[in-house]
Amino acid sequence: MTDLALPARVRRLRRPGSAGTTVAVVVLAGVVAAALLAPVLWPLDQSAVDLSRTRLAPSADNLAGTDDLGRDVALRSLYGLRVSLLVGAVAALVAAVIGGLVGALAGSVGGWVDRALMRVVDTVAALPHLLLGIFIVAMLRPSLGAVIASIALTHWLSTARIVRSELLSLRNRPFVDAAISGGASRARVLTRHLLPHVLPRLALATTLMVPHAVWHETALSFLGLGLPPHLASIGNMINDGQRSLLTGAWWASIVPGLLLVAATLALAVLTGRWRDRLDPRVRAELQL
Amino acid sequence: MTVTAPDATDAVAPGAAPAAGLAAHQVSVAYGRQRVLDRVDLRIAPGETVGLRGPSGSGKSTLARVLALLHAPDSGHLTLDGSPVRGARHRLPASVRTRVAILFQSPRAATDPRLSLADIVAEPLRATGTPREQAAARTAELADLVGLTTDLLTRRPHAVSDGQLQRACLARALVHRPDYLLCDEATAMLDASTQAHVAAVIGDYQRRQGAGVLVITHDPALMARWATRVVDLPAA
Numbered sequence: 001m002t003d004l005a006l007p008a009r010v011r012r013l014r015r016p017g018s019a020g021t022t023v024a025v026v027v028l029a030g031v032v033a034a035a036l037l038a039p040v041l042w043p044l045d046q047s048a049v050d051l052s053r054t055r056l057a058p059s060a061d062n063l064a065g066t067d068d069l070g071r072d073v074a075l076r077s078l079y080g081l082r083v084s085l086l087v088g089a090v091a092a093l094v095a096a097v098i099g100g101l102v103g104a105l106a107g108s109v110g111g112w113v114d115r116a117l118m119r120v121v122d123t124v125a126a127l128p129h130l131l132l133g134i135f136i137v138a139m140l141r142p143s144l145g146a147v148i149a150s151i152a153l154t155h156w157l158s159t160a161r162i163v164r165s166e167l168l169s170l171r172n173r174p175f176v177d178a179a180i181s182g183g184a185s186r187a188r189v190l191t192r193h194l195l196p197h198v199l200p201r202l203a204l205a206t207t208l209m210v211p212h213a214v215w216h217e218t219a220l221s222f223l224g225l226g227l228p229p230h231l232a233s234i235g236n237m238i239n240d241g242q243r244s245l246l247t248g249a250w251w252a253s254i255v256p257g258l259l260l261v262a263a264t265l266a267l268a269v270l271t272g273r274w275r276d277r278l279d280p281r282v283r284a285e286l287q288l
Numbered sequence: 289m290t291v292t293a294p295d296a297t298d299a300v301a302p303g304a305a306p307a308a309g310l311a312a313h314q315v316s317v318a319y320g321r322q323r324v325l326d327r328v329d330l331r332i333a334p335g336e337t338v339g340l341r342g343p344s345g346s347g348k349s350t351l352a353r354v355l356a357l358l359h360a361p362d363s364g365h366l367t368l369d370g371s372p373v374r375g376a377r378h379r380l381p382a383s384v385r386t387r388v389a390i391l392f393q394s395p396r397a398a399t400d401p402r403l404s405l406a407d408i409v410a411e412p413l414r415a416t417g418t419p420r421e422q423a424a425a426r427t428a429e430l431a432d433l434v435g436l437t438t439d440l441l442t443r444r445p446h447a448v449s450d451g452q453l454q455r456a457c458l459a460r461a462l463v464h465r466p467d468y469l470l471c472d473e474a475t476a477m478l479d480a481s482t483q484a485h486v487a488a489v490i491g492d493y494q495r496r497q498g499a500g501v502l503v504i505t506h507d508p509a510l511m512a513r514w515a516t517r518v519v520d521l522p523a524a
């Protein structure tokens with residue numbers, strides 16, 4: 001088959017690195033590397049202030065200017081992104097584990113166990129998750145652990161639904177029937193024949209959850225329920241920067257916001273590409 | 289070949305001694321409000337080949353799944369060599385489940401795409417605790433029987449034809465030496481030569497093992513050649 005005979009979307013995917021993917025890889029790798037290496041390359045005393053250098057515009061000395069306490073916005077943004085990415089990744093992972101276990105139990109056992117667990121999922125889903133997250137942080141007192149718990153405990157529902165529905169669609173397939181007929185135990189059917197088919201979808205759902213969890217952490221920090229105010233986090237910085245906005249120092253909140261948008265957008269682009277490759281129809285067309 | 293309605297030949301008179309064989313007694317199955325099987329009796333005796341035919345939607349595949357111990361009937365019951373069978377799937381011990389094997393119409397749907405053909409054939413043995421070396425030896429023996437080369441055994445389902453994959457499914461079905469083998473349109477997707485080979489392997493196994501075989505097919509020639517007794521399943 002000639003390349004031109006393929007649908008445009010598939011031709012785009014077949015190219016070793018389309019422009020959007022390359023840009024996403026470069027942006028994400030650059031931002032993550034800078035955030036990870038920041039403490040080594042540019043040590044920062046998070047509580048240090050310099051009131052003689054407040055609200056300086058971006059310049060060669062301070063690439064993204066300074067905030068209303070004279071702190072370097074670019075450097076604090078990198079430190080803030082470290083926190084955001086850490087919280088996003090850990091919260092998404094914990095949510096995937098909780099949702100995966102609930103979904104696996106519901107989908108593999110079925111019957112009243114499935115019905116009971118799905119009613120729990122429906123009940124939790126009926127609550128506004130930001131409000132529930134705020135309630136959880138308030139109960140646990142604001143800290144990094146509380147923020148992670150708050151995001152994980154409000155974001156496992158979609159994972160549970162994905163795993164359950166995948167298992168329900170798989171468990172009566174002939175290849176599973178053949179395994180049961182061949183004497184496989186319930187545990188073996190689950191671990192050898194069902195979960196390996198579900199894991200790629202679970203991994204994809206977890207990765208898609210990371211940008212969302214990062215935004216959630218930012219929202220909690222913005223509301224004053226995240227890290228202590230002197231520690232850099234994207235939410236704290238956007239919140240602090242509000243005051244500077246009124247005086248024309250836009251960079252104090254725009255720069256950390258843009259950094260977060262760039263990182264999460266790049267992650268979302270790469271995850272979307274991965275999702276396309278997992279689609280059996282696209283995989284077949286790509287001859288993967 | 290004799291042709292009978294299921295309840296004429298297969299019903300067991302009340303109080304009669306249970307006969308050897310795999311038997312469905314007054315089995316009914318419904319999916320929601322749609323009744324698929326209505327008080328069906330069918331018995332497969334050891335060593336006999338029962339042909340099952342009927343119009344599309346008459347419940348042939350559902351009856352095969354019930355007899356394969358994969359679907360519990362809504363009413364009625366099964367007996368396996370005279371012993372009642374209670375429940376289906378994991379409610380039954382592996383030692384009972386492995387006495388009845390089923391060969392499905394679509395080998396693609398019946399195989400895990402992640403596994404090699406060797407793993408597909410050996411999986412029932414590994415699942416029941418057979419050591420790896422013994423499982424490999426039995427896999428090689430069965431591969432030879434069904435005509436799968438060593439090269440084919442290393443491939444995954446997407447890299448072989450339907451016929452080659454159905455041979456692997458047949459090897460897997462025979463791996464535990466089942467007493468009963470149910471073929472649910474198992475040759476429908478195969479070319480003539482593979483069809484003949486699969487039928488020959490099953491016939492040979494049946495003669496050596498004295499197994500009971502159920503054949504579901506829409507092919508009258510194959511039914512006439514293969515089945516010793518044909519049962520018509522009326523439309524549901």
